[in-house]
Amino acid sequence: MIPSDTKGRVLVAMSGGVDSSVAAALLVEQGYDVVGATMKLFCYGDDVPDRPCCSLDSINDARRVCERLGVPHYVLNLEDRFGHDVVRDFVDEYARGRTPIPCVRCNTFTKFRDLLRTADLVDADSIATGHYARVRDGALYRGLDPSKDQTYFLWGVERRVLRRMLLPVGGLTKAETRAVARRLGLAVVADKVESQDICFVPDGDHTKVIRRTLGDDAPSLARGPILTLDGRVVGEHDGHARFTVGQRRGLPGGFAEPMYVVAIRPSERAVVVGPREALLGRGVVAREVNWLAEPPAVGAEVRVQVRHRARAVPATLVRADAGEVELALAEPVAAITPGQSLVLYAGGEGDDEDVGQRVLGGGVIEAAVGARRSLPVLAA
Amino acid sequence: MPAPPPVYLDHAATTPVRPEVRAAMEPFYGPQFGNPSSAHRWGRAARAALDEARERLAACLGARPDEVAFTSGGTESDNLAVLGAWRARRDPSRRAVVSTPVEHKAVLAAVHCAAAEGAEARLLPVSGDGVVGDADGAIRGDVAVCSVMWVNNETGVVQPVPALAARARAAGAVFHTDAVQAFGKVHVDVRETPVDLLTLSGHKLGAPKGVGALYVRRGTALAPLFHGGAQDRGRRPGTENVAYAVALTVAAEMTLAEAEAEHARLSRLRDALEGAILAGVPNAVVHGAASARAPHVTNVSVPGVDGAALLLALDLHGVAASGGSACQTGNPEPSHVLLAMGVEPSLAASAVRLSVGALTTPACVERVGALFPRLVEKARAAAAAGPVW
Numbered sequence: 001m002i003p004s005d006t007k008g009r010v011l012v013a014m015s016g017g018v019d020s021s022v023a024a025a026l027l028v029e030q031g032y033d034v035v036g037a038t039m040k041l042f043c044y045g046d047d048v049p050d051r052p053c054c055s056l057d058s059i060n061d062a063r064r065v066c067e068r069l070g071v072p073h074y075v076l077n078l079e080d081r082f083g084h085d086v087v088r089d090f091v092d093e094y095a096r097g098r099t100p101i102p103c104v105r106c107n108t109f110t111k112f113r114d115l116l117r118t119a120d121l122v123d124a125d126s127i128a129t130g131h132y133a134r135v136r137d138g139a140l141y142r143g144l145d146p147s148k149d150q151t152y153f154l155w156g157v158e159r160r161v162l163r164r165m166l167l168p169v170g171g172l173t174k175a176e177t178r179a180v181a182r183r184l185g186l187a188v189v190a191d192k193v194e195s196q197d198i199c200f201v202p203d204g205d206h207t208k209v210i211r212r213t214l215g216d217d218a219p220s221l222a223r224g225p226i227l228t229l230d231g232r233v234v235g236e237h238d239g240h241a242r243f244t245v246g247q248r249r250g251l252p253g254g255f256a257e258p259m260y261v262v263a264i265r266p267s268e269r270a271v272v273v274g275p276r277e278a279l280l281g282r283g284v285v286a287r288e289v290n291w292l293a294e295p296p297a298v299g300a301e302v303r304v305q306v307r308h309r310a311r312a313v314p315a316t317l318v319r320a321d322a323g324e325v326e327l328a329l330a331e332p333v334a335a336i337t338p339g340q341s342l343v344l345y346a347g348g349e350g351d352d353e354d355v356g357q358r359v360l361g362g363g364v365i366e367a368a369v370g371a372r373r374s375l376p377v378l379a380a
Numbered sequence: 381m382p383a384p385p386p387v388y389l390d391h392a393a394t395t396p397v398r399p400e401v402r403a404a405m406e407p408f409y410g411p412q413f414g415n416p417s418s419a420h421r422w423g424r425a426a427r428a429a430l431d432e433a434r435e436r437l438a439a440c441l442g443a444r445p446d447e448v449a450f451t452s453g454g455t456e457s458d459n460l461a462v463l464g465a466w467r468a469r470r471d472p473s474r475r476a477v478v479s480t481p482v483e484h485k486a487v488l489a490a491v492h493c494a495a496a497e498g499a500e501a502r503l504l505p506v507s508g509d510g511v512v513g514d515a516d517g518a519i520r521g522d523v524a525v526c527s528v529m530w531v532n533n534e535t536g537v538v539q540p541v542p543a544l545a546a547r548a549r550a551a552g553a554v555f556h557t558d559a560v561q562a563f564g565k566v567h568v569d570v571r572e573t574p575v576d577l578l579t580l581s582g583h584k585l586g587a588p589k590g591v592g593a594l595y596v597r598r599g600t601a602l603a604p605l606f607h608g609g610a611q612d613r614g615r616r617p618g619t620e621n622v623a624y625a626v627a628l629t630v631a632a633e634m635t636l637a638e639a640e641a642e643h644a645r646l647s648r649l650r651d652a653l654e655g656a657i658l659a660g661v662p663n664a665v666v667h668g669a670a671s672a673r674a675p676h677v678t679n680v681s682v683p684g685v686d687g688a689a690l691l692l693a694l695d696l697h698g699v700a701a702s703g704g705s706a707c708q709t710g711n712p713e714p715s716h717v718l719l720a721m722g723v724e725p726s727l728a729a730s731a732v733r734l735s736v737g738a739l740t741t742p743a744c745v746e747r748v749g750a751l752f753p754r755l756v757e758k759a760r761a762a763a764a765a766g767p768v769w
Contacts (some may be wrong), residue, residue: 035696076688121762
């Protein structure tokens with residue numbers, strides 16, 4: 001039974017970290033009927049040592065926080081769904097020569113779809129997370145702390161879900177979040193070291209996940225040539241999945257100017273390198289587009305971001321078909337990478353609070369459109 | 381409208397301590413604090429209480445007092461039985477340890493441990509209805525220890541322990557049964573059933589958590605798990621917990637005194653609960669329904685509904701149940717018991733165990749019987765919403 005004297009029930013996705021713990025605590029303070037849930041998403045098995053974000057310890061931390069807050073806590077096993085929707089796609093994207101962002105798909109499918117079903121089952125009006133982003137009147141905005149903003153990972157959430165999302169720490173800085181944790185006595189999590197890695201990638205080495213899923217003979221981990229843009233073989237690599245566009249590490253030296261990965265061609269198992277100028281794109285094409293606002297018309301001025309923490313640049317929408325968009329960038333942008341996200345923010349000038357803050361939508365980058373159209377950026 | 385009181389349907393996980401048990405323990409937290417190994421009057425008083433507890437618990441099992449060892453609970457008793465008997469034997473011509481894939485983890489992990497010490501682990505087959513058998517003649521002359529639980533903790537299925545124990549005896553093997561869920565639910569008497577070792581747990585009977593016993597038939601060699609003093613003939617060194625020994629004994633006696641009436645009452649409650657669930661959710665599956673079952677457990681799967689989510693929803697409505705064994709919480713994997721019975725993993729993942737007991741009234745059953753189908757309906761609606769893309 002939902003107590004009638006509260007603001008309604010909210011299911012809080014709790015990782016055991018400080019952000020989602022504080023999110024839950026703030027909602028309790030605000031009078032919500034909070035139910036905590038920790039999703040068990042993957043299991044390394046016995047071969048990988050404990051890591052703070054995946055082990056039973058994080059479940060225990062989340063439970064301790066809920067005990068402290070006096071709210072129920074549950075563990076939900078979403079391993080199968082997560083394995084299919086997130087981990088498998090992650091591995092497949094690398095096989096296609098792309099650089100995926102599993103967090104986007106986890107938010108889209110796991111947190112704000114699968115977990116939402118649990119919310120329905122328990123009569124929870126809303127679902128809350130510890131993301132640094134803000135939701136107002138069914139619209140998504142960047143987190144107030146620009147250095148922590150996580151909207152880049154949230155563009156895939158279904159638009160109608162926004163009205164059921166609560167993001168209580170989106171208006172705080174990380175330091176404020178930690179301060180709230182200490183004020184509320186959540187010592188367990190207040191000073192926890194932040195994990196920057198992808199949660200299911202042990203030691204930050206994603207090739208282990210590929211190997212575990214596809215075996216030692218995964219083509220994306222096989223030896224292949226390093227080519228220049230004009231097709232000269234200048235070296236060998238031991239797996240194109242170890243590379244991403246813009247990378248320098250792992251490339252041979254001895255060139256007149258610094259060389260970067262500019263493309264990956266899985267059909268030839270080739271990593272293509274070129275000088276910095278070859279990395280620059282003047283446009284970008286994205287697919288699997290999801291809109292979180294009324295879709296802008298062709299010709300609309302927006303701002304776009306092509307990497308987490310990259311600066312958003314002004315852009316013009318030049319094409320919008322079913323599920324696919326193309327944008328012309330007002331200035332060249334380096335290392336536009338297939339598989340990463342393209343996120344569109346409200347554009348224009350002036351002091352409209354939406355400008356650069358409101359998320360209009362996003363998609364998965366298919367290709368950069370370069371000054372040199374012949375750039376082999378398109379994945380096979 | 382005030383929320384109705386919560387309903388506890390998880391008696392297979394644990395039961396409340398009986399008031400009589402609390403009262404019986406009380407003196408040992410007060411004036412009778414002595415150490416039973418001391419020779420003075422405080423020690424003698426404690427020793428007398430412990431001796432009496434041992435005699436009375438032995439009587440509950442049809443055993444002799446020296447055949448009862450008090451332990452810290454079911455897990456210790458299971459480990460002492462399986463590993464103790466395996467280690468005491470050390471016979472190269474008897475290397476097999478026989479058990480079943482539906483045992484409690486305390487037995488399975490002990491068998492695993494014995495295997496690491498050189499035993500050949502041999503698991504008996506299980507039918508789709510959850511009954512263990514020995515059609516292949518696995519219990520034969522090379523078996524050191526055989527351990528088969530009497531009543532399964534997840535399904536309530538009663539195993540053919542008397543037949544299997546007789547077989548083990550004929551083969552010269554030591555036979556252990558985990559009777560944690562069986563005591564008070566089926567007729568347990570070691571004079572009639574040729575078991576050599578038998579596990580009891582206090583907190584399933586209305587005693588506190590942390591006390592159990594192991595019946596050890598005279599002549600059964602057992603290597604101790606702990607090393608220390610000579611308490612309990614060296615089988616279980618460590619200062620005896622007199623209060624808990626008394627608690628277990630009082631709880632066991634009360635359980636037996638009410639066994640017949642409780643069997644009838646719990647059967648009615650369980651059947652009513654199952655009936656209501658099946659009426660409201662016609663495609664629900666009751667695991668082990670075709671087998672002889674103890675009266676307190678029902679294990680139900682609803683195809684297409686996630687069991688963990690259903691439990692969460694039940695709990696938020698004030699109804700306590702569990703998915704399989706309470707010991708698995710925090711690790712919501714499909715039940716190894718159901719998987720061993722050949723239940724599809726997706727159906728196993730939807731299983732919910734409801735167990736009736738001391739706190740259960742017809743009103744509880746009525747409420748849950750009405751609520752369960754409603755929540756299933758909701759869970760199905762949520763699942764049918766389909767993927768966004």
